[in-house]
Amino acid sequence: MADERLQAAVAAGLLGSEEEFSRLLRSIVEVARAIFGARASSIFLLDEEADELVFAAVAGEEEQFLVGRRLPSSTGIAGWVASSRTPLVLEDVQSDPRFARDVAADTGYVPSGLMAVPLLEEERVLGVLQVLDRPQRSRFSLQEMELLGLFGSQAAIALSLLGTARNARAALAGDGRSMLVARLAGALDHLEGERRQAAEALLQSLVTLLAERR
Amino acid sequence: MATPPEPEQLDDPLPAWSLPRDAVSRIRIANPLPERVDREWAIGGATGAGVKVCILDSGVERGHPLVGEPAGAVVISLGENGETIVEPDEEGDLCGHGTACAGIVHAIAPAAEIHSVRVLGAGFTGTGETMLAGLRWAVEQGFQVVNMSLSTTKRQFAELLHELADTAYFRRTVLVASAHNLPVESFPWRFSSVISVGSHEEEDPLVYYANPDPPVEFFARGVDVDVAWVGGGTIRATGNSFATPCISGVAALILGKHPSLAPFQVKTALYQTSTNVQASNG
Numbered sequence: 001m002a003d004e005r006l007q008a009a010v011a012a013g014l015l016g017s018e019e020e021f022s023r024l025l026r027s028i029v030e031v032a033r034a035i036f037g038a039r040a041s042s043i044f045l046l047d048e049e050a051d052e053l054v055f056a057a058v059a060g061e062e063e064q065f066l067v068g069r070r071l072p073s074s075t076g077i078a079g080w081v082a083s084s085r086t087p088l089v090l091e092d093v094q095s096d097p098r099f100a101r102d103v104a105a106d107t108g109y110v111p112s113g114l115m116a117v118p119l120l121e122e123e124r125v126l127g128v129l130q131v132l133d134r135p136q137r138s139r140f141s142l143q144e145m146e147l148l149g150l151f152g153s154q155a156a157i158a159l160s161l162l163g164t165a166r167n168a169r170a171a172l173a174g175d176g177r178s179m180l181v182a183r184l185a186g187a188l189d190h191l192e193g194e195r196r197q198a199a200e201a202l203l204q205s206l207v208t209l210l211a212e213r214r
Numbered sequence: 215m216a217t218p219p220e221p222e223q224l225d226d227p228l229p230a231w232s233l234p235r236d237a238v239s240r241i242r243i244a245n246p247l248p249e250r251v252d253r254e255w256a257i258g259g260a261t262g263a264g265v266k267v268c269i270l271d272s273g274v275e276r277g278h279p280l281v282g283e284p285a286g287a288v289v290i291s292l293g294e295n296g297e298t299i300v301e302p303d304e305e306g307d308l309c310g311h312g313t314a315c316a317g318i319v320h321a322i323a324p325a326a327e328i329h330s331v332r333v334l335g336a337g338f339t340g341t342g343e344t345m346l347a348g349l350r351w352a353v354e355q356g357f358q359v360v361n362m363s364l365s366t367t368k369r370q371f372a373e374l375l376h377e378l379a380d381t382a383y384f385r386r387t388v389l390v391a392s393a394h395n396l397p398v399e400s401f402p403w404r405f406s407s408v409i410s411v412g413s414h415e416e417e418d419p420l421v422y423y424a425n426p427d428p429p430v431e432f433f434a435r436g437v438d439v440d441v442a443w444v445g446g447g448t449i450r451a452t453g454n455s456f457a458t459p460c461i462s463g464v465a466a467l468i469l470g471k472h473p474s475l476a477p478f479q480v481k482t483a484l485y486q487t488s489t490n491v492q493a494s495n496g
Binding site: 046048051073074075076077079080082083084085086087088089090091092093095096097098099113117118120122123125140141142145149150152153 | 272308309310311334335336337338339341363364365366367368369392394395396397398400413415437438443444445447448449450451452453455
């Protein structure tokens with residue numbers, strides 16, 4: 001048990017910080033926007049306890065002030081995508097009066113079209129990725145749907161990995177000794193060249209010293 | 215159109231597992247499939263009259279011009295002890311997705327009755343259980359066609375769904391289920407007792423292809439489809455969700471004209487009338 005906690009601590013130290021989690025979210029929406037040449041892209045994360053979707057990151061026209069806003073988890077388009085675990089691609093969404101009213105009231109920006117894909121990690125729904133206003137061509141294609149799905153699953157894997165580290169850090173926060181190991185692992189990982197070699201030699205000496213004293 | 219014959223029924227049920235010699239005459243098949251099943255035989259002049267189609271989804275907007283008034287609308291929820299609660303649905307559609315599916319069925323089989331069974335929108339938790347409870351209720355009601363543009367990725371429901379799909383099959387409920395649009399395992403579309411549907415990119419709602427390499431058995435129109443949506447209007451949508459009700463609509467046409475067909479015969483009729491099989495049959 002103690003071993004597991006130490007392993008978790010080392011992993012948490014290596015696997016990045018809150019800031020890296022935010023960077024990952026921003027990177028996902030920026031890449032999604034670039035892949036489809038879209039006007040904007042956004043990501044919602046599912047808060048299962050509150051039964052809500054949380055607006056977690058946005059790239060493009062919409063403003064960052066939206067980050068943190070919450071929506072019901074199972075109504076509307078994003079809610080349907082999350083609760084049915086199925087992607088939806090819609091154009092002319094302004095013709096949905098409820099959608100237009102709700103979104104415009106929140107953002108002042110109503111897209112004409114959107115693609116929304118659930119972020120699935122095995123059986124779990126992590127959230128919903130939306131791509132808003134991709135350029136209009138004659139027809140949508142099934143290749144685009146496939147690309148959206150492939151990118152969505154890659155994004156879900158990355159989110160799941162960093163999310164695991166985030167949970168491990170939260171669990172370790174109350175455990176001073178394990179957290180110390182996590183910080184040590186994180187600090188070591190950031191060193192390069194001679195400083196890293198020196199730090200590793202120092203740690204090795206420490207391990208030898210502690211083993212001798214047993 | 216001639217009054218369709220009644221489904222074959224036995225007044226005195228046979229033993230479940232055997233056929234006594236003196237009972238052979240009792241299982242005469244009144245309306246077997248003809249030697250040549252083509253579109254004229256299967257759906258020529260058909261309207262879906264007399265067929266109840268259940269839309270298991272997010273609800274159906276009442277009085278939408280492209281759907282009409284649903285013949286029935288209920289919402290499924292789960293009680294504290296997990297019991298199924300079925301109540302009249304006054305909310306309509308909480309997303310638009312169910313209305314879209316109903317509109318596609320209505321466009322193909324305008325005389326079929328639309329029954330909405332809402333299993334989504336009541337919260338994220340328990341969506342799998344609610345979907346299962348809704349499907350069970352729909353099968354008990356004896357709807358001839360259940361459109362399920364939904365699936366679950368939760369393995370824990372697979373076995374129960376499998377049993378339910380088989381129950382539907384034996385009770386002559388044709389269960390038409392969407393293949394997932396993403397490369398994930400989901401159910402019930404993978405089961406052989408249902409009719410599973412993916413998308414093609416053509417525009418004709420009556421062009422459908424039989425897939426020689428299942429689990430997806432048919433492809434129907436699912437890309438850039440103008441569909442009914444909440445607020446009385448339409449929206450352009452893409453996904454297997456919208457291909458599935460095309461096949462549900464055709465199944466309703468077939469059953470309106472040939473109500474005695476069992477689900478495997480409906481599937482055979484769909485296969486025989488599919489665009490690629492027709493082409494190879496000349």
